[in-house]
Amino acid sequence: MHAFAVPDVPEVRAGDDLAGLVAERVDLADGDVVCVASTVVSKAEGRTASLSDFPAGPRARELAARLSELTGEQKDPRFAQAVLEESTEVLMAAPFLLTATRFGHVGVNAGIDRSNTGGADLLLLPEDPGASAERIREGLDADVAVVVTDTSGRPFRHGQRGVALGWAGMPASRDWRGETDRDGHELSVTVESVVDELAAAANLVSGEGDGGTPVVVVREFAFGDHDGSDRLYRDVGTDFVRQALRGWEYAGR
Template sequence: MDQLQLTALADIPLIRPGDDLAAIVLAGLARAELTLQDGDVIVIAQKIVSKAEGRLLHWRELTPSAQALELAALTGKHPGHVQAILDDSLSIVRVARGVLITEQRAGWICANAGVDHSNVDGDSDDLLTLLPEDADRSAQCLRERLADATGAQIAVIINDTHGRAWRMGAVGVAIGVAGIIPVTDLRGHPDLFGMTLRSSEVGTADEIASAASLLMGQSDEGRPVVHVRGAPFQAGEGSARAIVRPPQLDLFR
């Protein structure tokens, strides 16, 4: 019988810059009495990866540009916050009151370039987290450390929460991967009746990331690491950048 098992690791501490995430994950696995096996997946929240890597800034320390001042007036956001978003963006996609959608430097089309102030532990209300500079590299480093410690060939997914243009509600998505091909190409495979699939490509990494997000939660749950066993995926040296739809295939942007 096919079975998917997800376990949120308990008692993960608040993460500070420089913390050893591999050691923290291994300790969480030990508390849960879990031993990594080949084919397991560790899904880890972007927020704690960014914190550990020191991807933090105070928006009050930034000098807003003329563009930031203009966008702040349109969106109602603080000019310093807008400047932080612009500094980590390649382009602006949509602007409205309370909304600034950009193309983040890694190619993600998302609100505020992923720049966020929720669940950021600090004494100041202007502290922001940025997305990891290279989330694929972050995932690979964690995967290598866990493999060295356990000998298990696993996959690692760094997930974030993104809204969707045509559907209400934010969902978890993969922004960094290691050890997994993030998009499964089923074109050429037969369906139940022998018809050849011509356009079926499955966002496998996103599906696993979203499943893990159900356990992680979005507010004060404090469960940023999820162990996954039984997820079907193609192992390999994939990159989350393969998830980004090329501009020439983007019919809506």
């Protein structure tokens, strides 16, 4: 397979037709995977916001004061309020806000951006990235898959990498369970998060900062003859890291 950036994508504004912007700039082929940064999806969907939209409540003021004390940097309680309103759960309140979004993603500050916002104070994640991916896919003139991507930190490792927030036109994962390895041993737990791997590959091409290349096409990717799964986010009951974080926060760490 190979990946290439869609050239000359303009600054995206609320109401823009992302599928149309892509179709005007690249000839897509059946089987392509179109990876679209959540930044431009959010802009097209009008997910920009002002800090003044989020007057801080008591919990936000408490969180901001605690973070300011721990980091030595003054934290705006209105930003903490925005994070709370975009989250279903605060998993860790210090030394940063680690939260769960309404669609299941766990990330720092509910994924709210303060860079590449198009001039706004804040850029919120799409409300339903899966639905966003499906709308873009429906607007394209080839039988493609679409993955809405973001960058996210990783437990136990430095740095960030691309991850999938939503997808359409393909399963999220390749399920290898029941297949065998080269020694004939049956695989019992291996489920490969393909949409995350494609998002990471796309991020190598699109880059960070001021690159201005938010759409990447992955061509000639083959899913193969495997079972597929659309499960990406762990159930709360089996997410042992989340449970450990709950205990950590409860202990007042």
